Amino acid sequence: xxxxxxxxxxxxxxxxxxxxxxxxxxxxxxxxxxxxxxxxxxxxxxxxxxxxxxxxxxxxxxxxxxxxxxxxxxxxxxxxxxxxxxxxxxxxxxxxxxxxxxxxxxxxxxxxxxxxxxxxxxxxxxxxxxxxxxxxxxxxxxxxxxxxxxxxxxxxxxxxxxxxxxxxxxxxxxxxxxxxxxxxxxxxxxxxxxxxxxxxxxxxxxxxxxxxxxxxxxxxxxxxxxxxxxxxxxxxxxxxxxxxxxxxxxxxxxxxxxxxxxxxxxxx
Numbered sequence: 001x002x003x004x005x006x007x008x009x010x011x012x013x014x015x016x017x018x019x020x021x022x023x024x025x026x027x028x029x030x031x032x033x034x035x036x037x038x039x040x041x042x043x044x045x046x047x048x049x050x051x052x053x054x055x056x057x058x059x060x061x062x063x064x065x066x067x068x069x070x071x072x073x074x075x076x077x078x079x080x081x082x083x084x085x086x087x088x089x090x091x092x093x094x095x096x097x098x099x100x101x102x103x104x105x106x107x108x109x110x111x112x113x114x115x116x117x118x119x120x121x122x123x124x125x126x127x128x129x130x131x132x133x134x135x136x137x138x139x140x141x142x143x144x145x146x147x148x149x150x151x152x153x154x155x156x157x158x159x160x161x162x163x164x165x166x167x168x169x170x171x172x173x174x175x176x177x178x179x180x181x182x183x184x185x186x187x188x189x190x191x192x193x194x195x196x197x198x199x200x201x202x203x204x205x206x207x208x209x210x211x212x213x214x215x216x217x218x219x220x221x222x223x224x225x226x227x228x229x230x231x232x233x234x235x236x237x238x239x240x241x242x243x244x245x246x247x248x249x250x251x252x253x254x255x256x257x258x259x260x261x262x263x264x265x266x267x268x
Contacts, residue, residue, distance in 0.1 A: 069133035071124055078124060080137060086117055086264070087140055093262050094144040096209075096255035097184045101262065109264045111148050117141055118154070125161055135165035136174060143181050155185060172201035180209040188213050204230065208243065208254065215252050223247055227254075 071078035090110055093101050101107040118141045124130060125138035142158035145151070162178040175198035183191030192213055198206035207230050214223035224247050231240045243254040 069137075070131040071134060072127065072131055073129040078134065080133075083117055083121060083137055083141075086113060087137065089262055089264060090114065090144060091140075093259045094147050095140070096180065096212075097147045098253055098256050099144075099147045100256060100259035102259060106262050106264070107148070110262060111145075111150060113264045114141065114145055114148065115150065118145055122157070130164070132165050132168040132174075135161045135168070136177070139165065139177055139181070143177070146181075146185075155181075170197070172198045172203040172206070175201065176203045176206045176209065179206060180212070183209060183213045183216070188217050204234070208240075211243070211247070212254050215247065215254065220247060223254075 066079055066081045067084050068077045068079050070076070090113075093099055093106075094110060094114075099107070101110065118138075121134065121138045121141055124134050130138075139158045139162035142154045142161065145154035146158055158181055159178070162174055162181065165174045166178060175194045179191045179194035179196075179198055181191070182194065185191075192210065195206045195210045195213065199210065207226055211223040211226040214220070214226065224244065227240055227244050227247065231237065231244065234240060239257065242257045246254050246256065
């Protein structure tokens with residue numbers, strides 16, 4: 001299935017003086033769901049000829065593929081299109097500690113939206129038969145809330161959710177997430193166990209998070225070696241360049257790098 005979004009919609013009106021009672025329909029904007037964009041015009045004329053009648057043009061209609069996941073172990077489906085879009089948008093700024101935003105307004109908007117999405121996903125993650133995919137998303141969102149200092153309860157829920165996800169399926173994704181949630185919260189030794197498992201499963205992010213753990217345990221040379229070896233495998237990764245520079249400058253947080261603008265609107 002696809003969702004239809006109106007991007008940069010243009011509405012124009014013109015006065016029609018015809019007195020016919022017909023409806024002229026050019027092309028229904030919702031009838032071309034399979035294409036990425038289309039333009040249509042619908043004109044409606046009033047039979048009395050007295051009232052101004054608008055001609056409306058809607059342009060730049062984009063069909064966005066919806067994302068559905070299993071809601072529970074029974075296989076019921078849950079639409080997470082908006083949740084996934086938010087996670088993708090906010091992750092560069094808030095996935096790791098410390099979070100980083102270009103300005104306070106963007107940080108505030110992200111906190112507001114995050115609370116909304118956490119409240120929504122929690123109702124599906126708290127049930128006994130929540131699926132792996134629901135639990136992972138709930139852990140990611142609650143982990144961001146912890147990083148944004150929204151309350152200790154978010155840290156507890158994030159850990160609980162990912163621990164449950166690991167019981168369903170031990171993946172690189174889940175081990176990485178649990179590893180850095182523990183390590184960035186101060187549980188360096190326990191977190192490293194999960195990061196090591198994730199590394200064995202091929203997680204690049206787990207290597208970066210292991211370097212962060214090394215730094216917090218005063219193993220700067222080990223942290224630098226990890227990232228330089230990783231850089232050989234990913235020679236054009238600008239994030240690795242910045243993280244290596246952070247370590248070489250004597251700082252301690254490799255995720256404390258300039259973050260991009262985040263296009264999260266305030267939710268009232």
